Amino acid sequence: MTRFMERDGVVFRPVEEEDKEFLRKLINHENVRDTIGMAPKPKNLKDEEEHVELASEQDDAAYFLIEYEGEKVGTISLENINRDYRRCHLGLSIHPDYHGQGIGTTSVQMITDYAFKDLNMHKVRGGYLEHNPASKRIMEKAGFQEEGIEREFKLVDGGWKDVIWMSILEQEWRE
């Protein structure tokens, strides 16, 4: 399985022990929690260690640290990789200090190529919460189409938010 990828200064590499502190900061950042709709309790280092260990050991997930120009900037993953139906779920977080520089756009395009070329997927799915237009935009730019709305999917700041599911199929990716 490919473990390193690079495009336009954006690098994907495996998550290492020494990344845990960065991961904890990323996942606890207010902006990231609000846009993803994390469970209400902030994560501590032990939770994060367990999550990273679980994610890197799993056969049905691919989990990468994103670096940009030598800095750790975020994480990206394909989860729930189903090899019978050849589908998986995309997840992505860029630290807010690095938003708006095209890193998310490049990252979604890279992971989509990886899903179809390397993992032989038929479908990649992703979702954004209704108050997160940047997430919608980067998936659209990679060729994702809207599938539908799932109502009141996550609780953010005491208010329920809908999730809008999007996906791209292998034939659309080839076009």
Ligand SMILES: CC(C)(COP(=O)(O)OP(=O)(O)OC[C@H]1O[C@@H](n2cnc3c(N)ncnc32)[C@H](O)[C@@H]1OP(=O)(O)O)[C@@H](O)C(=O)NCCC(=O)NCCS
């Ligand atoms: C969503 C996220 C990954 C985007 O990453 P990024 O590196 O800032 O994205 P880019 O710079 O490549 O592109 C952002 C696009 O969204 C657009 N955008 C940003 N804010 C917007 C807004 N409020 N309304 C409409 N479009 C917006 C930008 O204009 C840009 O599109 P363009 O290139 O056509 O101009 C990043 O904001 C993030 O990690 N947020 C926290 C976690 C999260 O939301 N993850 C995704 C949920 S599944």
